[in-house]
Amino acid sequence: MKTISALLAALIISLGGFSQSPQKLSYQAVIRNSAGKLVQGADVGIRISVLQGSPSGNSVYTETHSAITNINGLVTLEIGGGATSDTFANINWSHGPYFLKTEVDPGGVSNYSITGVTQMLSVPYALYSFKAGNGFSGNYNDLTNKPITDGSETKIYGGANITVAGTGTEANPYVIYGTPGTLTTTFTSSTSFTIPSNINKIKVELWGASGGGAGAGTYSYSLRNGGDGGSGGYSRVEMFVTPSQQLSVTVGAAGYAGSNAYYSGGYWYGDTDGGKGGDSQFEGNRAQGGYGGMRGSNSGTNGNPGTSNIGNVTGYSHLSNSNILDVFVGIPISYIFDRVLTSIPGKGGSILSTYSLIPPAAGQGGCAVITFFE
Numbered sequence: 001m002k003t004i005s006a007l008l009a010a011l012i013i014s015l016g017g018f019s020q021s022p023q024k025l026s027y028q029a030v031i032r033n034s035a036g037k038l039v040q041g042a043d044v045g046i047r048i049s050v051l052q053g054s055p056s057g058n059s060v061y062t063e064t065h066s067a068i069t070n071i072n073g074l075v076t077l078e079i080g081g082g083a084t085s086d087t088f089a090n091i092n093w094s095h096g097p098y099f100l101k102t103e104v105d106p107g108g109v110s111n112y113s114i115t116g117v118t119q120m121l122s123v124p125y126a127l128y129s130f131k132a133g134n135g136f137s138g139n140y141n142d143l144t145n146k147p148i149t150d151g152s153e154t155k156i157y158g159g160a161n162i163t164v165a166g167t168g169t170e171a172n173p174y175v176i177y178g179t180p181g182t183l184t185t186t187f188t189s190s191t192s193f194t195i196p197s198n199i200n201k202i203k204v205e206l207w208g209a210s211g212g213g214a215g216a217g218t219y220s221y222s223l224r225n226g227g228d229g230g231s232g233g234y235s236r237v238e239m240f241v242t243p244s245q246q247l248s249v250t251v252g253a254a255g256y257a258g259s260n261a262y263y264s265g266g267y268w269y270g271d272t273d274g275g276k277g278g279d280s281q282f283e284g285n286r287a288q289g290g291y292g293g294m295r296g297s298n299s300g301t302n303g304n305p306g307t308s309n310i311g312n313v314t315g316y317s318h319l320s321n322s323n324i325l326d327v328f329v330g331i332p333i334s335y336i337f338d339r340v341l342t343s344i345p346g347k348g349g350s351i352l353s354t355y356s357l358i359p360p361a362a363g364q365g366g367c368a369v370i371t372f373f374e
Helices: 124-131
Strands: 006-012 025-032 043-052 058-068 074-079 098-105 114-120 162-165 175-178 182-187 191-194 201-207 217-219 222-224 234-240 246-249 262-264 267-269 280-282 285-287 313-316 327-329 350-352 355-358 367-373
Touching (some): 025 043, 025 098, 058 074, 182 191, 201 285, 217 267, 234 285, 280 367
Antiparallel strands (some): 006 025, 025 074, 043 098, 098 114, 162 175, 182 367, 191 246, 201 234, 201 367, 217 222, 234 313, 262 267, 280 285, 313 327
């Protein structure tokens, strides 16, 4: 059975007019497996719930669907048109906020293995407008006490990288021109940096270094490969800063490779463990480095991934020797597709007969990416 590791949902409402309400929401989801690949042409079971007040609030509406993903891994359905004992039209949208809870069974029945909760923002509340008592005709000229609109009541001034043209009148409206107000810098070693002028906010993303692979050896007279290193963790934080502020970032060093055992006098000697990858850190936030693999003469197990991460959003790989980020804290995985990889773990060594076949490999160093916002 494929495991769904990511779910991307988009809600769309189509309203035909103020006199008729469809009382349905179009819903689409892209489903991917643990390797980030699309789940294509597969039966999936989906349960939709509308929660009131908070992500853990009471359900005011629940329905189920059976759907089939298309060649793009996409399923499409209508909320309000599934199997249910509730009435979608009875939801009072004025008593929000409301949250959409999505549960998916990749087996096509009701053994739901992934749950996501997303706040329903402005689009669903268009349904509530059909109950509003506003008698406005929609014609601006029908309003009384209309504000002055000759441009004299509003002034717009441009900041850095922004220019403003026009006077704000119908004949000469304002036009705002700007250039991108962000700058991104990547660090692969520890360093200090200075906040540039006009910058008041930064986003810092950290990747911990991965652990090194262990050497192969013998255990109970049997040849055993060394364990792979563990992948590094991920951390993201955003913070306000001031121009000329001095900050420092620590980037974790790669875990060193162990050594395969050597053969002498009918025996194998000297295999060693892989080294732990270094932590990457910034202002109390941390992306933990992965642990080194265990030598073959011990257990030959893979090192653990870096899971003790600190930040607004953190992530790690649930498979210790994989570099695919698939466990996130602080944000659903569906919202962070731009960050799917972490440091590559070092491979463990192997031996054959009386000679070393493949030596173990070191891990990969950590990284820090700083995005500056005006």
